[in-house]
Amino acid sequence: MNIVVTVKQVPDTWAEKKLDAADRTVDRKSVDNVMNEMDEYGVEEALKIKEAHGGEVTVVTMGPAKAVETIRKALSMGADKAVHLSDDALHGSDALATSAALAKVISTLSPDIVITSSEASDARGGVIGALLAERLALPQLTQARKVTVDPAAGKVTIERLADNGYALVEASLPAVVGVVEKINQPRYPSFKGIMAAKKKPLTTLTAADAGLDAASVGLAGAASAVVTAEPAPPRSSGTIVKDEGDGGTKVAEFLAAQKLI
Amino acid sequence: MAEVLVLVEHADGEPKKVTAELLTLARTFGEPAAVFLGAPGTYAKAKEYLAQYGAAKVYVAESDDIAGYIGGPAAEILAKLVGEASPAAVLVAATADSREIAARVAARTDSGLIWDATALSADLVATQGIFGGSTIVTSKVTKGVPVVVVRPNSTAPEAAPSTPAEQTVEVALSDAAKGAKVVDRVVEAKSGRPDLTEAQVVVSGGRGLGAAEHFALVEKLADTLGAAVGASRAATDAGWYPHQNQVGQTGKTVSPQLYIAVGISGAIQHRAGMQTSKTIVAVNKDPEAPIFEFADYGLVGDLFNVVPQLTAEIEKRKAG
Numbered sequence: 001m002n003i004v005v006t007v008k009q010v011p012d013t014w015a016e017k018k019l020d021a022a023d024r025t026v027d028r029k030s031v032d033n034v035m036n037e038m039d040e041y042g043v044e045e046a047l048k049i050k051e052a053h054g055g056e057v058t059v060v061t062m063g064p065a066k067a068v069e070t071i072r073k074a075l076s077m078g079a080d081k082a083v084h085l086s087d088d089a090l091h092g093s094d095a096l097a098t099s100a101a102l103a104k105v106i107s108t109l110s111p112d113i114v115i116t117s118s119e120a121s122d123a124r125g126g127v128i129g130a131l132l133a134e135r136l137a138l139p140q141l142t143q144a145r146k147v148t149v150d151p152a153a154g155k156v157t158i159e160r161l162a163d164n165g166y167a168l169v170e171a172s173l174p175a176v177v178g179v180v181e182k183i184n185q186p187r188y189p190s191f192k193g194i195m196a197a198k199k200k201p202l203t204t205l206t207a208a209d210a211g212l213d214a215a216s217v218g219l220a221g222a223a224s225a226v227v228t229a230e231p232a233p234p235r236s237s238g239t240i241v242k243d244e245g246d247g248g249t250k251v252a253e254f255l256a257a258q259k260l261i
Numbered sequence: 262m263a264e265v266l267v268l269v270e271h272a273d274g275e276p277k278k279v280t281a282e283l284l285t286l287a288r289t290f291g292e293p294a295a296v297f298l299g300a301p302g303t304y305a306k307a308k309e310y311l312a313q314y315g316a317a318k319v320y321v322a323e324s325d326d327i328a329g330y331i332g333g334p335a336a337e338i339l340a341k342l343v344g345e346a347s348p349a350a351v352l353v354a355a356t357a358d359s360r361e362i363a364a365r366v367a368a369r370t371d372s373g374l375i376w377d378a379t380a381l382s383a384d385l386v387a388t389q390g391i392f393g394g395s396t397i398v399t400s401k402v403t404k405g406v407p408v409v410v411v412r413p414n415s416t417a418p419e420a421a422p423s424t425p426a427e428q429t430v431e432v433a434l435s436d437a438a439k440g441a442k443v444v445d446r447v448v449e450a451k452s453g454r455p456d457l458t459e460a461q462v463v464v465s466g467g468r469g470l471g472a473a474e475h476f477a478l479v480e481k482l483a484d485t486l487g488a489a490v491g492a493s494r495a496a497t498d499a500g501w502y503p504h505q506n507q508v509g510q511t512g513k514t515v516s517p518q519l520y521i522a523v524g525i526s527g528a529i530q531h532r533a534g535m536q537t538s539k540t541i542v543a544v545n546k547d548p549e550a551p552i553f554e555f556a557d558y559g560l561v562g563d564l565f566n567v568v569p570q571l572t573a574e575i576e577k578r579k580a581g
Contacts, residue, residue: 013510014529017392024398038511096368121510122392125376126357127364130332134365139440140332143357145504157444160331161357163456163505165449169331171441181511182497182504223373223404227386232397235536235555242548243562248570251542252578254558258540260462260519261486261575 001055001151004111005046005079006102006132007039009063009070010122017122023219024226025092026122028064035070038117040077040186045147045179046115047078047187053151056080058109062090062101068202075197076189082200083109087207092219095123099131101217105210107136113156114176118143129178139171142178149173263349264318265291266342268335268362269311270354274303278459279354281314281418283411288421290383291349294318295425296342298327298335315421324432326439333438336365338430343370343406350385350407355514356458360410372405377514379415379537393510393533413458414516450503457489457506462519463538465491465508466501467531469524469545469564473501478564479523482572485579491515491535493525509534524564527552544568 011017011031018027035043046057059074059082061067071082085105093101106114114136119126133140141147144158145166154173159166161180189197207214215221241250255261265287270277280295287293295316297304301323311319320342327334343351343366351366353359355377367374378387385407389398402408457463464486466479476490483490492502494509508515510533520538525531527543527550535541536555543556544564553559560567 016395016529019391019396019398094374095364096374099368119511124391124510125364126360127374127376130361130364131368133332133440134336134368137437140361141441142331142361160443161505162446164451165447167331167443168445168447169441169443175440180504223367223371224375224400224402227399227401229396229398232390232395237554237559238557240548240553240556240559240561243560243567245566246570247544247560247562247567248572249574251544251558251560251567251571252574254542255519255575256578260540261578 001049001053001149002110002112003046003049003055003057003115004106004109004113005042005057005059005074005115006128007043007059007061007070007074008036008120009033009061009067010036010120013037013121019229023092024229033066033069035073036117036120038119038121038181041179041181041183042115042117043074043077043079044184044186048184049113049147049149053149058083060102060105061085062098064091071202072197073189075200076193077187078193080200082202084202084204085210086204089207089214089218092222093217094222094224095125095127095131096223097217097221099128099135101210101212103132103135104212105205106132112173113149114138114174116176116178118178118180129176133176136176139175141169141171141175144177144179145183147177147179147183262292264294264346266339266346266348266351267293267295268339268351268353268359269295269297269307270356270359271299271307274299274306276307276310277354277456278418279413280310282413282416283352283354284311284314284316285419286381286411286416287352288315290385292317294320294346294348296320296339298322298338300325300328312423312425313420314418315423316425317423319425319427320430321427322430322432326432326434329443330439331441331443332361332365333440334434335362336369337434337438338432340366340369342430348406350409353410355410355412363408363410367408370405372408373402374408374410375400375402376410378409378411381409381411390537393529394536412514412516452490454483455487455489457491457508457513458515460489460515461517462486462488463491463508463515463517464488464521464523465493465525466496466523467493467525468495470496470501476502478568482521482568485572485575493531522552522556523568525552526550527555
């Protein structure tokens with residue numbers, strides 16, 4: 001199995017995130033940056049598929065030079081090699097341009113399966129799996145809470161999360177699979193894994209290397225533009241009451257006063 | 262006036278409330294044209310509702326292939342309509358399925374995509390709360406037909422009875438659209454409660470509940486209020502409640518009239534998914550819990566005493 005998994009470096013989940021004052025892209029300078037937490041599930045699933053069926057896991061990311069830290073993490077978890085698409089011209093790319101750029105790189109890797117996660121914690125679009133399926137003209141197996149690969153039959157089946165249960169969805173390989181959190185328990189990199197990661201092959205590509213037209217990516221190629229960006233008015237705390245045995249009644253009185261019951 | 266395509270959100274033909282919200286929003290800057298995609302015979306159940314909320318036109322595409330495959334069919338049909346109708350915009354609801362369809366439509370039509378809009382002005386400037394609602398951004402699509410994914414509960418639906426012109430759309434799908442085949446749909450939990458993202462009232466439980474069986478307290482309170490049930494990530498990670506009900510940064514974002522947080526500390530992970538709720542009530546035994554920093558009404562106390570008392574008091578008031 002030739003397995004490709006996409007990852008993204010994002011501001012730490014617990015950090016107060018901001019937009020850059022100058023170009024209104026996500027401010028990555030004032031915060032710690034980490035592998036998007038959801039992507040850990042994607043990397044884990046890729047590794048599990050490799051362990052079950054053999055093959056190779058290639059990590060693909062697009063991001064600034066610093067994003068190599070996230071690649072290293074994926075490699076230290078056990079991925080075999082990585083491709084890092086990195087170019088100043090890509091800065092500010094929207095989801096549409098990012099998916100087109102990633103698809104271009106991924107198609108050169110001839111994957112049997114492309115794994116992505118449900119969303120990145122910074123932009124929260126939740127669309128990259130669908131967009132990669134669209135760009136690569138492959139089946140869209142997103143929102144997967146369980147993935148079963150049958151390489152002999154050339155098939156993959158998922159349980160797609162639905163509001164009241166799930167849909168069982170199957171496709172022929174190659175396919176794009178988007179996983180949700182709780183699908184697995186991502187492993188921690190071992191010391192051995194961290195040491196081994198340093199020697200694993202890493203290819204860095206510029207936009208030109210990847211065959212991308214500079215006008216179609218980055219802020220220049222974005223299909224939408226920010227008009228204004230302001231901090232939300234702070235939500236102040238209201239009435240805080242200590243329970244004296246009639247707390248439930250007190251809450252009901254508040255709700256009634258607000259005409260909520 | 263240019264058409265505004267509104268993708269009808271429905272369950273086997275029964276329209277979701279967000280559809281009325283989108284039609285109401287569409288009317289503020291164009292002529293609402295509903296796009297109904299569903300299995301054969303399902304449109305009949307939506308027809309009256311779409312007319313009531315002012316659809317000037319309805320594009321009806323009925324085929325077993327639409328729900329039979331993930332992503333491809335809906336995107337292909339909707340993108341084709343965008344090409345033919347040259348609408349002012351395409352509006353879809355911010356649900357897991359529809360946002361994926363919207364993204365594919367934007368890619369196919371080389372258009373801009375905006376997700377999780379909470380408002381859209383007549384000149385198509387969208388408002389979004391990003392980073393869990395801590396920054397308010399307005400933005401505009403600069404390319405193609407704006408494809409805007411709108412959060413439920415963003416617009417108050419207003420009836421505007423009409424007699425929509427119906428146009429049957431022939432469903433002729435490419436093989437590529439039929440890659441991800443749905444072989445079964447399994448219902449695990451049929452609660453009878455409203456959809457989490459659409460509900461006017463949400464009652465959520467967290468770590469403070471201590472065990473799966475204690476969610477019964479939350480469910481009972483929710484049912485008294487006709488509310489949906491949510492859960493914090495701590496509760497779903499512990500396996501106490503289904504992942505589908507998770508509210509927060511890696512779960513659903515809700516914006517109800519009333520949000521009651523039971524035994525939830527209110528860390529950024531959770532806050533990001535509910536802080537735009539109109540009124541927030543919190544019950545937590547820890548007076549230092551961050552949720553008390555932004556709750557409208559906070560009760561410091563033992564939820565095992567407070568919640569049953571609250572449920573009983575609401576029932577009493579309803580009976581009275």
